[in-house]
Amino acid sequence: MNLHRSFSMSALGTPLPRAFFNRDSRVVGRELLGKLLIRREGRKKLVGRIVEVEAYLGKADPAAHSFGGPTPRNLVMFGPPGFAYVYFIYGNHYCLNVSCQPEGNAAAVLFRALEPLAGIKEMARARGVTVKNPRDLRRLTSGPGRMAEAFDVTRERDNGKDLTSSRSDLWLADDGFVPGQIAATKRIGITKAADREWRYVIPGNPFVSGPKKIR
DNA sequence: ATATCGATTATCT
């Protein structure tokens, strides 16, 4: 079984336009499944297919960083849609989001897992892992902190970056791939509003994070 | 295969 069947480097697709993100983050989240995250590193490109995301709303969502109003950290969430919100968590990890909804609504989608398609050597180096069998690929991009590290996403480098243009060095694209199926589950690792099923995955995809039962 | 726990620091109360 070849997971890379529907991908070729010559067809990276077209960048997702700003209007794509100017909608409810739950809709954006669902529709981001199957799209591509692309990082340009000099002449190299890192490419991953999005297989897991979570939607965060603004004032309607106690789990959202924007729930309590704007602060220096969450300011990008209050700005226009289609921009990177990167935060640092647990003293260890960066996590990548994209701002959604009309400006001021402060919603976002958190990227949680990718299926690595290109630049795998570079991702492995950035993660400090040795890939000796296909199972090890999971450790590159399966989880929000892992995929951020694989793509060298940091707050300093990427927070506030426009993700809708390939003139940027980090953007999102549609190559026409359509997931066979989409599933919604509870979000991971939160204590507030923990019952809302705003985590979206491509069920059965091996790069979805977490224990087998929620993949 | 699943559960538990410690690490480590920016951010906000």
Next chain:
DNA sequence: GATAATCGATATG
């Protein structure tokens, strides 16, 4: 001063 949208190591079945 407490908390956190996580990860990796270790322990146990």
